[in-house]
Amino acid sequence: MSELTNDNAPEKEPSNTEKPATKKIGNLRMVWERAVNYPKQIAFAAIALFVAAMATLAIPWGFKSIVDEGFASGGGDIAPYFQILLVIVAILAVATALRFYFVSWLGERVVADIRLAVQRNLLRLAPGFFEENRPSEIASRMTSDTAIIEQVVGTTVSVALRNIIIGIGGIIFLFTLAPTLTAGLLLGIPIVILPIVFIGRKLTNVSRFSQDRVADVGAMVSETLGAMKIVQAFGQETREHERFGSAVESTFDTAKRRIRLRAALTAVIIALVFTGITLLMWRGAIGVADGSISGGTIAAFVLTGGLVAGAFGALTEVYGDLLRAAGAAGRLAELLSEEPGIAAPASPIALPEPPRGQISFDNVTFAYPTRTDTAALKNFSLKVTPGETVAVVGPSGAGKSTLFQLAQRFYDPQGGSVRIDGVALPSADPADIRERMALVPQDTVLFAASARDNLRYGKWDATDEEIWAAARAANAEKFLAELPEGLDSFMGEAGTRLSGGQRQRVAIARALLRQTPILLLDEATSALDAESEKLVQDALDRLMRERTTLVIAHRLATIRSADRIIVMDEGQIVEQGDHDSLITKNGLYAKLAELQFNGVEQSKTAIAI
Ligand SMILES: Nc1ncnc2c1ncn2[C@@H]1O[C@H](COP(=O)(O)OP(=O)(O)OP(=O)(O)O)[C@@H](O)[C@H]1O
Numbered sequence: 015m016s017e018l019t020n021d022n023a024p025e026k027e028p029s030n031t032e033k034p035a036t037k038k039i040g041n042l043r044m045v046w047e048r049a050v051n052y053p054k055q056i057a058f059a060a061i062a063l064f065v066a067a068m069a070t071l072a073i074p075w076g077f078k079s080i081v082d083e084g085f086a087s088g089g090g091d092i093a094p095y096f097q098i099l100l101v102i103v104a105i106l107a108v109a110t111a112l113r114f115y116f117v118s119w120l121g122e123r124v125v126a127d128i129r130l131a132v133q134r135n136l137l138r139l140a141p142g143f144f145e146e147n148r149p150s151e152i153a154s155r156m157t158s159d160t161a162i163i164e165q166v167v168g169t170t171v172s173v174a175l176r177n178i179i180i181g182i183g184g185i186i187f188l189f190t191l192a193p194t195l196t197a198g199l200l201l202g203i204p205i206v207i208l209p210i211v212f213i214g215r216k217l218t219n220v221s222r223f224s225q226d227r228v229a230d231v232g233a234m235v236s237e238t239l240g241a242m243k244i245v246q247a248f249g250q251e252t253r254e255h256e257r258f259g260s261a262v263e264s265t266f267d268t269a270k271r272r273i274r275l276r277a278a279l280t281a282v283i284i285a286l287v288f289t290g291i292t293l294l295m296w297r298g299a300i301g302v303a304d305g306s307i308s309g310g311t312i313a314a315f316v317l318t319g320g321l322v323a324g325a326f327g328a329l330t331e332v333y334g335d336l337l338r339a340a341g342a343a344g345r346l347a348e349l350l351s352e353e354p355g356i357a358a359p360a361s362p363i364a365l366p367e368p369p370r371g372q373i374s375f376d377n378v379t380f381a382y383p384t385r386t387d388t389a390a391l392k393n394f395s396l397k398v399t400p401g402e403t404v405a406v407v408g409p410s411g412a413g414k415s416t417l418f419q420l421a422q423r424f425y426d427p428q429g430g431s432v433r434i435d436g437v438a439l440p441s442a443d444p445a446d447i448r449e450r451m452a453l454v455p456q457d458t459v460l461f462a463a464s465a466r467d468n469l470r471y472g473k474w475d476a477t478d479e480e481i482w483a484a485a486r487a488a489n490a491e492k493f494l495a496e497l498p499e500g501l502d503s504f505m506g507e508a509g510t511r512l513s514g515g516q517r518q519r520v521a522i523a524r525a526l527l528r529q530t531p532i533l534l535l536d537e538a539t540s541a542l543d544a545e546s547e548k549l550v551q552d553a554l555d556r557l558m559r560e561r562t563t564l565v566i567a568h569r570l571a572t573i574r575s576a577d578r579i580i581v582m583d584e585g586q587i588v589e590q591g592d593h594d595s596l597i598t599k600n601g602l603y604a605k606l607a608e609l610q611f612n613g614v615e616q617s618k619t620a621i622a623i
Contacts, residue, residue: 038340044347045163045339048124055123059116063172066109067179071187072102074317078191082310113172121168125160132156132349140356141424142383155349159342166339174332177325184322191311191318195297199319202293203326206286211330213279220272227265234261287323291316356423358443365442369450370435371400371531371562373421379429380420390416391427392585400531403558403575405567407606408582414566415456416585418534421564423447434532452525454557456536456566458517465494466501468520472528480527487556488523489549490516515550522553533557535565537572579603 049056076099083095136152144152188196238245238254245254294316301307374397381389390413398404406414419425420432423439431438434447452472460468469485470476476484481501485491493516497503505512512520525533535554551571558565558575567573574593581589581596581603589601596603 038337038344041340041344041347042166042336044350045124045128045167045343048127049120049167051127052120052123055116055120059113059120059172060175062109062113062116063175064179066106066113067176067183069102069106069109070180070321071183071318073099073106074314074321075187076102077317078308078310078314080310081313082308113176117172118168121164121166124167125164128163128346128350129156129160132346135350135352138354138357139352140354141419142355143352145382145384152349155342155345159345162339162342163346166335170332170335170339173328177328177332180321181325181329184318184325188315188318188322191315192298192301192307195294195301195307195315198297199290199294199322202290203323206290206323207327207330209282209286210279210327213275213282217272217275217279220268220275224265224268224272227261227268231258231261231265234258290323291319294319356426356444358445359441362443362446363437363441365437365446365450366435369531371450372433372435373398373532373562373564374433375417375420375430376433377430378420378427378432380416380425380427382416382425390585391420393430394586395430396580396587398562398564400562401560402577403563403565405565405573405576405579406582407567407573407579407603408588409602409606412582413585414582415536417564418453418536418566421532421534422451422453450530451532451534452528452530453534454518454521454525454536454554458521460505460512460517460520463505464501465497465503465505465520468505469501469524470527471524476527481523484523484527487526488519488553490519490523490553493519518550519553522550522557526557531562533561533563533565535563537566537568581606 076095080092080095080099083092133156185196185200188199234257238258245251295312298307298312298315302309302312375391375394378391378394379389380391380394381387394413394417396404396417406417408414420427421434423432423444426440433439434442434450439447461471466478466481469481473480478501482491485494493512494501525535535558537554551569554565554572555575557563565572565576567576567579573579576592578590579592579596580587581601583602589596589599589603591599593607597607
């Protein structure tokens, strides 16, 4: 009954979002399928649960024996009856603890397994999936939905089973004690339970509303505090106080409704429960007076009746909890069954050994899945020969980064083909393709981990010597050596403990360490000071040497050292050649170069050259 009156009960999903119940309850199968992987724990939990439920029912029986055999027999030896009761209590305590341990263990284990399976599947999915499904929404499925399932496996199911056993066992016991009284009790239970359930539901709704109002007050406080200077500078103190006042009053009004309901519920519970008990005792007393019922029977009857009524009360909550968990399981099952848009074929072709480092785009046409009406690449063809450095330049949105996305097979083009070392990407395993490439992205991605782990991210078996060699080549050795704990130093969330230029050099060292034949390099456009720029440039030059490099180039030095420059616009190559010949052509490249290099300050992110 306490669950019904708990106004801090966890929030329930609004019923209008719930799909048909039969369909939803079926979703719980995926939870059950995982739970049965642990038959030992299920067996222990079931035994402990059964023993605990039986011990609970034995307590009224113990009282009956004490009253009838002990007290009523006129001061005989009552010790054995109390000893039996103590043993029952001990069994109840141990069995309850064991039941709690095993069902909670199962709940946590099932949730851990679901989280692992979902994450394993998410890691297989192509980037397109994460563009269509918000990461924050997926994260909430991984945390709050799994928590709901944990509650069901770890609590609801055992509450349900325990109360079914206590309910049925209790009724049988009651019938053996006093059949007529039991029939009366069974009629009385719904009269007691239904109003409590009804008011309890209302109370839950009002409580939720009340919590929302408190959240409003919290939001308003932090807004005003955050904007205190503006409030005072604009002389809005009185208005802010009034605005806050109305939010506080509205919270108080809602709280008053909640308090009234709770007061009414308390009165109803006390009135109904104690009236019921009084009526039973009354009826029982008549029975005792005419000798048809013993005093112990009345005591046992009242205790068991309370247990049975409590069991029915708890069971009214179970179905709602199961539905909620079924909704959560359904949402997680969607993530589990999502098939990757990009996957290895049944029998992938092995890439040629040794790797050559050749990339070719043949007549590629591609539009992103979320923007099917605009082609990011149109009939695009490019052959990069082994060891060649090709600089890609062009205005923002020309399709430069898209080349990288397709080369790594994050998407499949709608027309034409992309090949690595002569093998069309869909015929090979994407993992083999990516194994041959190292990427230095424009925005360096560092993890909240040590410098060592960030550096060897693409090659976990790298030794410290190899890591330092890569750091040296990336001009990152000096600042890494100066970190308080060297390679063990923590980089902070997203590498916030490093400067922009240092982060880039870590990314370059990471790519170097992989020693791949192909390098995909998206030069950062962020403004670096002259010294960092020089250090990064030197590191890049070293990285590009002896590798096939496709570089989205923003620096004149990179462009000059490239074997070939291709100029892209609107998904196509509009010009190509070397720097001097392109300048002579006086086309798009010459225009971009003039903006960039002839002293006209412009946004580097707008014109990528
Ligand atoms: N994930 C995506 N979903 C939908 N459209 C995209 C996506 N990424 C890029 N595009 C679009 O595809 C086109 C080419 O984008 P791309 O990122 O290849 O340009 P870019 O030349 O690299 O530009 P920048 O120099 O600004 O990075 C643009 O019109 C862009 O809006």
